[in-house]
Amino acid sequence: MQTSSSNQFGSKIRQLRENNKLLLRHLAPLLDMDTPHLSKIERGERLAKKNLIPIFAKVLNASQDELFTLWLADQIVDVVKDSNLALDAMMVAEASVKYQIKQKVKE
């Protein structure tokens, strides 16, 4: 991924961090990373590891589900970025996901 085009997750983290009056150097250690790394995550230059999401949620008093949703959305956008078939692909994928959910319920 290297750089995400969307970055709703990172923007949210930054917003939450600032609302909580935390500096990068305050938050970073709580996530067991250094300041530059967190900075990159907030700006979408690096992808946060999935297992960090609950920690982000906890230390920033945020909804884990919301953060995870944004984190996933960024990756979806990344997959389809600069493709004119993006919306078509998303509709196909959505149908596929819905089908899978339906199957799961059945069993």
Add this chain to the structure above:
Amino acid sequence: MQTSSSNQFGSKIRQLRENNKLLLRHLAPLLDMDTPHLSKIERGERLAKKNLIPIFAKVLNASQDELFTLWLADQIVDVVKDSNLALDAMMVAEASVKYQIKQKVKE
């Protein structure tokens, strides 16, 4: 990715190949790969490289856009697989993509 959960692309390729009465060993060389590799792509065990899509379309007399759409959709499904927030994330991503398209038109 390693193994895709969806594999609409590979299934389509297999279907097209069989309709065209081609064997793996016929098609594989046209794509400059060996037979096991093509087999894996068809079963979604390997991801086809993006630049192969036009070649698939050409040699199988198929729509390049359709194949590309399925190829993208598989990857979207892969991103959200086994997440109960899949549909939420897809809606967020869709809004994001639509917004980006709107921005593009403006300029």
Add this chain to the structure above:
DNA sequence: AACTGACTTGTCAAATTTTGGCAAATATAT
């Protein structure tokens, strides 16, 4: 102008993942 504090950028090696090939195994017929 130098200093300080917050954040960003660049670079890089280590870790991880992906890729595609080959040999061998398993079907699926004849």
Add this chain to the structure above:
DNA sequence: ATATATTTGCCAAAATTTGACAAGTCAGTT
């Protein structure tokens, strides 16, 4: 049993990602 089609397992090379550190910029302060 033989032959042909497909699949599986394994592996090394290639590519990507990861995260750390040093050095940089930028804004406000003295």
